[in-house]
Amino acid sequence: MPEPTVDLLTDILGTVLQESAFIFAEPDPEPEAWEGEVLTARIAFESTQGGSLRLVTSPRAAAEVAANMLGIDPGAEADANGQAAISELLNVLGGAFLTRFFGAAVPSQLGLPATSVGTSPEPAPHRTCAAAVRLESGEAIVLELDLETR
Amino acid sequence: MLVVDDSPVTRKMVRRALGLCGLEVAQVHEAGDGAEALDQLGRHHIDLVLADINMPVMNGIELVERMSSDPDLCGVPVVIVATPMSQDRVEHVLDRGARAYLAKPFRPEALRDVVVQILGTAGGSDA
Secondary structure, three states, X not given: OOOOOHHHHHHHHHHHHHHHHOOOEEEOOOOOOOOOOEXXXXXXXXXXXXXXXXXXXXXXXXXXXXXXXXXXXXXXXXXXXXXXXXXXXXXHHHHHHHHHHOOOOOOOEEOOOEEEEEOOOOOOOOOOEEEEEEEOOOOEEEEEEEEOOO | OEEEOOOHHHHHHHHHHXXXXXXXXXXXEEEOOXXXXXXXXXXXXXXXXXXXXXXXXXXXXXXXXXXHOOOOOOOOOEEEEEOOOOHHHHHHHHHOOOOEEEEOOOOHHHHHHHHHHHHOOOEEEOO
């Protein structure tokens, strides 16, 4: 099995953003520290190895993703759907990661995404790999992989 | 038509896709999980179910199994609209009775093609 790479996570994140939300994002090799509220979504997976994926972003980026997914203008409705949009985005990212990293022929399963909002993301204790992208608006989205060792 | 997904955003996206691809659907009902879907199926005439797999309470596979074993519901086709899955999982859900699988994210045209293939019409459905 290949080692997970930043390039793989960056490609999956960029592709899923483009296909799910019609958002074009650039890789951000050195993301800045989070300021203000931070939205974190996490989803567990099980395959030949278990682990989890975590998506970290700002509520503003979440609202931007929601507006694009739903084809609505920025505003109250987009803000209200931001958390659910990031949750769904991570769900699709999870499926894309499993089929690309472990392969479509390998049995694998995703859990249910869970989201939380805080002033800083909880530290990921076993972070294996992470990738960040920046949206045209300047907002960042970070995808972190926690791959369990067996 | 019945859209079953625990994500309200996804349910709205499917509704939007149905509109964008030119399908004339008179009514789109929604359910947040398989149990809610069975309740909706008991109360409305549904021509086609678009269901996610990964849901709390009752997942999409259990929904398909329950519908397949119910004489009143076994004729209602189910399309699984879910995140990319391993081949064995796709085969499993098709074996259990689902008619087709559409991977997220999908283009509206792909949804139209599946619906037309199953219902044989691009519009005029009552449900």
